[in-house]
Amino acid sequence: MRDLLRRTRCAVLVLLLPALSGCDRGLDARRAAVCRRAVPALVPRDASVSLLRVGSGSSADSIRVDYRLTGSGDAAKARWIVCAFGPGSSLDSITTESGPVSGASVYLLRHYYLDTPEAVAADPAGR
Template sequence: MVRIERAALAGAVILWLAAGFGCDTALDARRATLCRRAVPALAPPGAEIDLLRVGSGASRGSVRVDYRLVGGTSALAKAEATRPRFLVCHFDAGDDLGAVTTEQGPVSGASLYLLRRYYLTTPEAEAADPGAR
């Protein structure tokens, strides 16, 4: 009888852990999606984006997107395409975007507000998501 109770307890613990990891995975995926969707909004107008990496950032609850711009035939466009770019999204609890940093520095509070409020969850942002292609 003790064996059955231990086996049941072990099974319950495994299910509980699996459910917890599933939530974290779903949250991580949602955060990565939101961060990817911010890239086209912060890139130059009409730029084609080539994603290089999407993964965890250096701090807890952050996502880093490494990318480069593609296209253009001028020397300046080619130089811009070879320059690595990145975006780091810092999230508060859940998927609340608290801050964004680019290779040029932090995104201003007003720009961040407009990005969160009027862009990230729109059909336009979904269509422009460079990771959805």
């Protein structure tokens, strides 16, 4: 019963928090969740992520996440990632303020992390 309640809460958070975290109207909620969930995998382990904005990227099939790190040596710097998507919510590429993330890293994120309970729990919109 507790597991069902926890899953229900997670589902509600995934559906409602993009709207509460400053997402653009009409933004694809699933794509926004995928992009947000990639952020914790790309920052130092000891850092905590504070979302600043989640919105459309520069291209039609992209999402941009602006965030700030806390608990890290470079905390004051605003950071961002842009996730480009193919059909549906298929993540094709990620670019950060430091440059593009390698194709192999995106593949590993997509296939072994982004849809796991750990990624859902680490989603910065849920904090």
